Amino acid sequence: MKEFVVIGLGNFGATVAKQLYQLGCNITAIDVNKARVQDLQEHTHQAIIADATDRKFLENLEVKNFDCFVVSTGEDSHASILISLYLKELGAKKIVVKANSTDHVKILLKVGATEALIPEEEMALKLAHSLAFPNVLDFLPLSEEYSIAELVPPPKFAGKSLIDLELRSKHHIEVIAIRDVLTRKLQFIPSAGYQIKDSDILVVLGKDEDIEGIRG
Amino acid sequence: MKEFVVIGLGNFGATVAKQLYQLGCNITAIDVNKARVQDLQEHTHQAIIADATDRKFLENLEVKNFDCFVVSTGEDSHASILISLYLKELGAKKIVVKANSTDHVKILLKVGATEALIPEEEMALKLAHSLAFPNVLDFLPLSEEYSIAELVPPPKFAGKSLIDLELRSKHHIEVIAIRDVLTRKLQFIPSAGYQIKDSDILVVLGKDEDIEGIRG
Numbered sequence A, B: 001m002k003e004f005v006v007i008g009l010g011n012f013g014a015t016v017a018k019q020l021y022q023l024g025c026n027i028t029a030i031d032v033n034k035a036r037v038q039d040l041q042e043h044t045h046q047a048i049i050a051d052a053t054d055r056k057f058l059e060n061l062e063v064k065n066f067d068c069f070v071v072s073t074g075e076d077s078h079a080s081i082l083i084s085l086y087l088k089e090l091g092a093k094k095i096v097v098k099a100n101s102t103d104h105v106k107i108l109l110k111v112g113a114t115e116a117l118i119p120e121e122e123m124a125l126k127l128a129h130s131l132a133f134p135n136v137l138d139f140l141p142l143s144e145e146y147s148i149a150e151l152v153p154p155p156k157f158a159g160k161s162l163i164d165l166e167l168r169s170k171h172h173i174e175v176i177a178i179r180d181v182l183t184r185k186l187q188f189i190p191s192a193g194y195q196i197k198d199s200d201i202l203v204v205l206g207k208d209e210d211i212e213g214i215r216g
């Protein structure tokens, strides 16, 4: 059972708190504004009216017991910086903060925030990527090193079967689906004997450099 | 070569325009504010100073030629509503609008916007999901029917190799990675001879019902 604290119940903070609660997590919601705390009462386990820049208040929270703190205290950058500093000193495991600018991000990371994000910029980047690569599979990082990508098969692959090409053992990539270039439909988990047509698009999983190695 | 128009060059619009340009797309940036248009000149193919609620101006754009319009004209909801209405009438293929509230979203969709998003709320929902399900792989739908999911292997799998279990041919699922339950590290693209330990977590790709069939 995951335990979270959300400090600052503006649009962003309130949405995070309500969604986490709906997903079955244990939520403590904190704000200095009474009305906002009351609005959250139906959607959280604990809703507390408090000034989170009050270090004594934070000490009483038993900060180490929570999986993550989400801080979104609005346009006053100083409040979120102070809260992050204190939470880090008190041993918070993870601190995610909504930031107002790239300088604010730098300061937050320096005082101990685990992650600092500017929602509008993050969303703008995601939108740009999904517009430039409308095949979500074309841009899907799975981890630091591995991604899923769509490729046009190199000419030497045409007519060969997946098993002939030894993609897994030799190239260390896995073909998880074939996209028919005409119908755009995906056929997942092709059989080992599947023969590649030059009109196919391969949907592969692999390390970024191994994928580039095939593309070339 | 994808062609986009971005109307409204505040933080959101400017970020979308610059990112799309960096990703190799053809960008036309429009704003009524001269300084903002000038700031974008290095980052777009065309940067135009204009009031996009002027229907005559939009008619001269040859709206049908573009893949998508991104509209983010700020707190004045009326401008984006009017622009969406006109773009739809002029035959725009796709119109994505940054909205200010859920009512604004409803109105935009009614007048013809393809998509209307409130970046802060979208980001809040994504953050909540990634906090509640920190294994992104645990929550990754790839298409209508297929997903990637993490599973504890059923007891009868322990000690067997992937190829013995005929997961691909018999169960129609692919094990794309093994997660070590102690270190939490992922080993992608396990070999066919890999023997499953009962302390492994299998990261599989398959149809939702085939995955459930294994879980059971």
Ligand SMILES: Nc1ncnc2c1ncn2[C@@H]1O[C@H](COP(=O)(O)OP(=O)(O)OP(=O)(O)O)[C@@H](O)[C@H]1O
Pocket (backbone or CB within 6 Å): A007, A008, A009, A010, A011, A012, A013, A030, A031, A032, A033, A036, A050, A051, A052, A053, A072, A073, A074, A075, A079, A098, B120
């Ligand atoms: N020191 C503090 N302790 C607790 N709550 C605080 C503190 N400072 C600010 N807050 C609360 O944080 C919330 C910030 O929400 P606000 O709407 O101002 O901005 P935001 O988070 O940038 O935007 P959004 O509404 O989009 O989330 C307010 O409800 C405010 O009362």
Ligand SMILES: Nc1ncnc2c1ncn2[C@@H]1O[C@H](COP(=O)(O)OP(=O)(O)OP(=O)(O)O)[C@@H](O)[C@H]1O
Pocket (backbone or CB within 6 Å): A120, B007, B008, B009, B010, B011, B012, B013, B030, B031, B032, B033, B036, B050, B051, B052, B053, B072, B073, B074, B075, B079, B098
């Ligand atoms: N009718 C219009 N035609 C062209 N540009 C417009 C029109 N109305 C507003 N704009 C521009 O849209 C931009 C909106 O940016 P603004 O910073 O106000 O808000 P926003 O998009 O909500 O926020 P953000 O800065 O986070 O993107 C401004 O640069 C403004 O000049």
